[in-house]
Amino acid sequence: MNIKKLAVLGLVVATLTALGYGLASWFMGKPEQVKQGTTELEKTLAQLTAEASANGEDYAVGDRLPAGEPKKAAEFDPAFPELQWDDLMPADWDPMAAFRGMNIAELQDNDPKAQEALDTMRKAWNDAPVNPKLVGKKVRIPGFAIPVEQSDKGVDELLLVPYFGACIHTPPPPANQIIHVKLSEPQPAVGAMQAYWIWGEISAQKFSSELGDAAYLITASGIQPYED
Template sequence: MKKIIGVIVVFVVVVIAFHQGASYFSKRVEEKRNSPVIITGSYSGEESSKPESGQYETIEWEELMPAGWNPVKNTEGLKIEELEDNDPRAVEALKKTMDAWKNAPVNPALNGKSVRIAGFVVPLEYQGNALKEFLLVPYYGACIHTPPPPPNQIIHVALAKHARNIRAMDAVWITGDMTVQQKDTVLGVSGYTMKGLSIVPYVEEKKPDAKEEGGS
């Protein structure tokens, strides 16, 4: 039964990780919300198309989860490290956590939206060295070095045109049309799919300091 308790701890760690990952990007995209798409860079030999003119809303990972959703709520108040190996509370907590994780609710308001979001790439399919499909995840190592996030924190992206020189865990901006649709892959189950119209390297944009703004 030690394995059961260990799995609960893993789930708690991963939940903390994806909240931290979401916060990481959230701090850097706030000023871009509701702004037109700006292509700030490209991958060498990129073949992905750029979006048509129009507004693409910049969204944060928290918006993919319904407000108040907490997959490990059932473990609150439990001192897992103090539970006996055969404690039924550990078994029940694990079952509820796994059920909540597997059946993570999505945000239906995102269905059909044209959006831009930052995240990390988990490649699924290449053609030569050109990326065709991938999972977009909110924190480094997800689906590869750690268990996958819940479905409402994974976006399955199919690029309209393939993009070259993109590696696993590259941080990117992806722009495209979002659909609420579950898709199973060998690396994780996504709660959303996206037709990716643009993929560019994630670069943190620095604001000019007071001296630069004042010209002195």
Template sequence: MTAHRLLLTRRRCLASFTALAGLSLGPGLTGAQPLPKPGPGGYTELRWDDLVPKGWDPMKQLKDRGIANPAALQDTDPKTQDLMRTLREAWDNAPTEPQLDGAKVKLPGYVVPLEDEKAGLTEFLLVPYFGACVHTPPPPANQIVLVVPAKPAAGFRTMDTVWVSGVLKAKRGESPMGASGYRLEAALVERYKAPAR
């Protein structure tokens, strides 16, 4: 990798870390709230915030070091490189929400294919925002779900939006695209449609 590409990768990584603070968790970083009642089919519809334990802050290492604007850090500074390693390690080991282990859930997200056969996807990651695990560094493990469909999911490509319903397990997994904190044994994978309000 050239020095220029390495600098661009670090910049994207810093931008991704900065963006996550307000992206899926919101400014309060409050984490999981009481779960709603199950809907049709007995599945509880989750938001991505529900996967994060209350009080866990993905930006803690930055705050502990008094860094208010990570984008202002110098890419070539060894302290920045050390910080990046520390953040990545913390995110890859992000805690999961224990109350969700074994729950029947329905969750929307973006597809990142892992295993694709002629019949369709047999394994993929579900992520909360476009480009996660593909164009930017992966989000924390508690924001990545490994999905194993009951039958191959045909007709889906990278970054398609879907609803996935199944039994959620707080089980860590490793893939070339990122560490996942959850595994969803899916009963159903369907194209995303906004819920009726």
């Protein structure tokens, strides 16, 4: 299943979210915690959305970055070959399994069936399997950044996602489509949804945040703004 189809599926999830129990409970995970946890989350989302709008340039929600041009490959260390986002998903894994047999058009606002489907799908996506063949490999991959940890010197950690708007304008992708990145040195100016190349060693390591769960970790050797 390619990323473009996955982005469309994300919009379906967004529709279910609106029909079910609201965006805040999608992120927070437990409906009973919505009232308590929404305020801080909404502030974070509002800030990230503002940054994403400022940094988005010509990107629209759902846009993904083209693969690197061969003529530019010389700019990078050949020890870090380019990794495709599709390769992060095991070939036999079906991210649409939770939606089989469901007619979304028949659902109404606050429909408990939508909430039930979201709960099932959310668990399946948060537990999305990794591709074991990639573990321990040195890789290079382009994506959109979402800062999650920063110090006085800049951003220390970020989430890397395959398409514009993921985790901010749309619900999070499956965990095997979110990479937690730990930078070797803080970066002073990493804005939400800015496009970057990241390279380093990839491992299978779970990372949970309010913005989404990552199934992979890249301990980055380098980061560079993406230019197509």
